[in-house]
Amino acid sequence: xxxxxxxxxxxxxxxxxxxxxxxxxxxxxxxxxxxxxxxxxxxxxxxxxxxxxxxxxxxxxxxxxxxxxxxxxxxxxxxxxxxxxxxxxxxxxxxxxxxxxxxxxxxxxxxxxxxxxxxxxxxxxxxxxxxxxxxxxxxxxxxxxxxxxxxxxxxxxxxxxxxxxxxxxxxxxxxxxxxxxxxxxxxxxxxxxxxxxxxxxxxxxxxxxxxxxxxxxxxxxxxxxxxxxxxxxxxxxxxxxxxxxxxxxxxxxxxxxxxxxxxxxxxxxxxxxxx
Numbered sequence: 001x002x003x004x005x006x007x008x009x010x011x012x013x014x015x016x017x018x019x020x021x022x023x024x025x026x027x028x029x030x031x032x033x034x035x036x037x038x039x040x041x042x043x044x045x046x047x048x049x050x051x052x053x054x055x056x057x058x059x060x061x062x063x064x065x066x067x068x069x070x071x072x073x074x075x076x077x078x079x080x081x082x083x084x085x086x087x088x089x090x091x092x093x094x095x096x097x098x099x100x101x102x103x104x105x106x107x108x109x110x111x112x113x114x115x116x117x118x119x120x121x122x123x124x125x126x127x128x129x130x131x132x133x134x135x136x137x138x139x140x141x142x143x144x145x146x147x148x149x150x151x152x153x154x155x156x157x158x159x160x161x162x163x164x165x166x167x168x169x170x171x172x173x174x175x176x177x178x179x180x181x182x183x184x185x186x187x188x189x190x191x192x193x194x195x196x197x198x199x200x201x202x203x204x205x206x207x208x209x210x211x212x213x214x215x216x217x218x219x220x221x222x223x224x225x226x227x228x229x230x231x232x233x234x235x236x237x238x239x240x241x242x243x244x245x246x247x248x249x250x251x252x253x254x255x256x257x258x259x260x261x262x263x264x265x266x267x268x269x270x271x272x273x274x275x
Contacts, residue, residue: 003274004238005045005245006263008252009225010035012087012103013052036094039252042259044097045274048193048247050123050150051084051103052168085117092118100148102193111138115146123193125150126166129173129180132187139188148223149189153177153210154197162210169197178213185218192218193247196226201250203229211241223247231265238271 039047088101101114102123111122122142128135128149139147156163156172164175173180181192194214196207206224215222221244224237228248237246252259263273 002244003045003272004266005223006234006259006266006273007046007048007223007245007247008039008044008259009048009050009247009249011050011052011249012084036091039259040094040096043263043275044259045245046098046100047091047095048100048102048123049088049091051087051101053084053104085113088114088119089117102148102150108138108141111142115142121146121148121190123148123150125152128184128187128189129164129166129175132183135184135187135189139190144188144190147189148191148193149184150193150195151177151181151184151214152195152197153207165197177210178217181214181222182217185220189220191221191223191244193223193225194243199227202227203250205229205233206237206241206243206246208236208241211237211243215242215244221245225249231262234262234266235269235271238266239269 036047084101084103088099092099095118098120099118100121100123101119102125105111105114105122105124106127111124114122122138124134124138124147135147135149152165152169153162154165154169154172155161156174159172159174162177164173164177164180165171166173177194181194184192192214194211196210199205199207205227207227211222211224222242223245224241224243225247228234228237228246228251230251234246234248237243263275266273267275
């Protein structure tokens with residue numbers, strides 16, 4: 001049986017790392033390159049880098065434009081690290097574990113560019129919603145093992161139900177998340193990254209009901225994301241949510257809450273992890 005994976009998620013906006021809450025408020029946390037060796041030494045199983053830059057501006061020097069808002073329309077300074085592929089290339093040179101890159105993928109050439117620059121997998125989201133055949137095309141060209149489909153879910157007060165959202169969680173697609181995840185798996189994705197927008201940055205734990213329903217209806221690995229505030233939440237994602245892997249972002253920005261400590265806790269409650 002495969003061991004349970006623990007995966008830190010790093011969010012990049014205009015080339016710098018940020019913390020996120022409800023997909024809206026973003027707070028600067030630092031340099032995207034400086035985290036790689038730390039997570040590798042902590043024995044993370046994989047890393048996920050997601051580019052959440054909202055507009056064309058992208059620069060590792062323009063840190064002030066990403067603090068405290070969901071937009072980034074300020075002018076930015078020039079820099080040698082001027083696009084997401086550059087960041088992934090630099091990260092991959094130091095990364096000793098599998099690396100997933102996502103955000104802004106619109107074409108098969110975008111996927112090829114990220115893989116060429118060192119990503120082991122890519123995560124696609126809005127493009128898959130706009131054109132579900134893209135999942136099949138990507139899987140056939142690059143192999144399903146490197147195609148992750150990210151599914152962002154939020155409760156829609158107008159419809160009174162949870163729906164899949166696109167475009168950085170701003171636009172409802174009216175799709176049922178269970179049905180969409182089943183379609184994603186059928187189209188050939190290798191994994192699903194299931195993210196709760198309502199739980200993002202809250203520290204309240206995963207959406208366990210949604211996670212369990214998705215995990216039980218698909219035959220591919222489901223990675224849980226959104227809401228981790230304690231190590232117990234990681235355990236719940238596996239034992240209650242039936243996820244194949246658990247991911248988290250904000251909690252790992254604090255060194256005392258390291259991957260090593262998280263894995264020690266998970267092992268102590270009977271979860272088979274690689275130490």
